[in-house]
Amino acid sequence: MIFSFRGKKSSKKGQKNEFKEGNISLELSIPTHFRCPISLDLMKDPVTLSTGITYDRESIEKWTDSGNLTCPVTHQMLHDLNMIPNHFLRKMIQDWCVEHQSHGIERIPTPRIPISAYQVSQICSKIVYATEQRDEEKLRDLIRKVSVWAKESGKNKICMVENGAGRAFSVAFESFASISMEKYADLLKIILSGLAWMFPFGEEGLSKIGSRTSFQCIVWFLKGDDLSAKQNSVTVLNQLLSLNKSYAVKLMEIEGVAETLFKIVQAPISPALTKASLVVIYNLMQGNEKLVESFVDMGLAQVVIEVLVDGEKSMSEKALGVLDQICNSQKGKEIASKNALTIPVLGKKLLRVSELATEFTVSIMWKLCNKNQEKSLVVEALQVGAFPKLLVLMQVGCVQATKEKVTDLLKLMNLCKDKVECIDSTSGFKYLRRSN
Structure with missing residues (x-):
């Protein structure tokens, strides 16, 4: 089988002219063994399975994640899903790319190997220990490392979620919030940004992030001016409320929650924050007529109706859900009917x-x-x-x-x-x- 690779035109003026004057389209022959058997694309991160066949990591991971437990080429059962990096082949591909750089082919960067459950377990233990020791500097370094892993791939995120990262972050969040929210505000914001994508947090993690101390800190961020902290706060609240409505009772014990959420919707800062806040309000109002009437007294019915006038699909769905809850109370119906x-x-x-x-x-x-x-x-x-x-x-x-x-x-x-x-x-x- 013969494959070809259409090279990008070089940015160098001389080479551009050469291609133009010759009126040719340069094609390079790519060795067959540099191609992934699944995607037929040049492999960026070749890995070898137990069957001895090499694939590009991204392609074979999509294959196995879809529930396929056989080797695509040999059709043998994959009793061992370990993927061994083929460093020799990757080096050959990189050398080939370097050799043809003059034709506009970019060198494939050295891929990062996905993290393992053991690595996640180790760093989680270190996070908990640094928290117990109140070692802020060490904790920042560890959280920074987790952030780097998360940015590398979605696979890393899944691995961290499945191996207790949420629990470790929840422990750290509650611990430093209990000492001083003002003093550790920056650290708490960083931890909260991680918690926003680490759900579920595990039983211990839920007990920490769902505590009164944690809720006070989250509401404190909601009242602040940091947009990112606000967004992460409502994201975490929605995750908790979707899991168990009992968190709504705990949250409402924190002073100023309803007023803060109302202000976010009344004076929108960003569509994403408004929508997330509407979902929190919707979850809080379910089965709580007293709270519904409190929101009505603030003017939420009028605000939501105005949001609906020009609201796009997602915004409309959430605003209509809130208005439906408002109409569960007599006062809410009266206000809505008069508008x-x-x-x-x-x-x-x-x-x-x-x-x-x-x-x-x-x-x-x-x-x-x-x-x-x-x-x-x-x-x-x-x-x-x-x-x-x-x-x-x-x-x-x-x-x-x-x-x-x-x-x-x-x-x-x-x-x-x-x-x-x-x-x-x-x-x-x-x-x-x-x-x-």
Whole structure:
């Protein structure tokens, strides 16, 4: 088999002219054994399996990660998944690249070998020991090393998560937060940035990061001006709340949590932070009507409705989820029903964003229209074209709970149809999108 490699044109003026004047496209023959049998690309990090066949590490890892336990070439079972770096072949490939540098071929850098479970275990033990000794300088060095490993590859991140890095970081975070948040602010920020991608943290790690001390520090960062620390804080909170709702009770014991989250949404700093904060608020409000009313008193209903006006898909889903929770309280429904934007915005989002957004939209509309004695909101929903969209939703299908709400809404609208001069029966179809 013959392979070829199309060289990049050199940046050197003379060589550029040579190619142009000759009007040729330079092709170089690449030795077959330099090619990965899977991707057929030049190997950057050749590794040899127990079957004796050499592959590029990235290609064979994708193969085994997909559940394949045979050698792609020999079809033998891989009883041993160890990948031995083929240093000799890598050196040959690098030499070949250097030899043809004049043709614009770049030398393949020496790859870094993925870390092992043993290495992670060792550094985690050192992190815990440095924490116990209050050795800030040593701890910074160890965390810096973990950060370097994480940047090298996603495989390294997975290895660290699976072997207790989250637990070690959680221990360090709680320990230094308990001494002085102000004094160790920079160190705590670095640890928090690691915790943001290390979930799950293990049982011991959860007990540390979910402690009152840790929560106080996280909220302290939320109140600060550091955008990165804010983002990492809400990320960690969402991870904890998604795991166990009992963390919501602990978090609400910290003074100023609700007010801080509200301010982040009210005066958005970045879309990512706003969305993450909306998710935290959504999780906190579930089953807590008293907290819902506190958020309503702050003005969250109005803020969320304004967010929905121009919110993109992801933002709309989260804002609709929060508004749905707000409408679980009587005060929340009253505020939402009085806002002139509520029904028009809901009519706009219906069938237009996503299935989840539609479910939230139907739920909100049902809660508002069902309790509206004068049926003015039902009439308004008819005027914005909700009726035909709900009919479409019934036809394309939805979950049972949503279907029941849609049926109730259609009945209410049918009773009020005489109060509307004209209903555009096609307006609901132009936003219907086929699922891929």
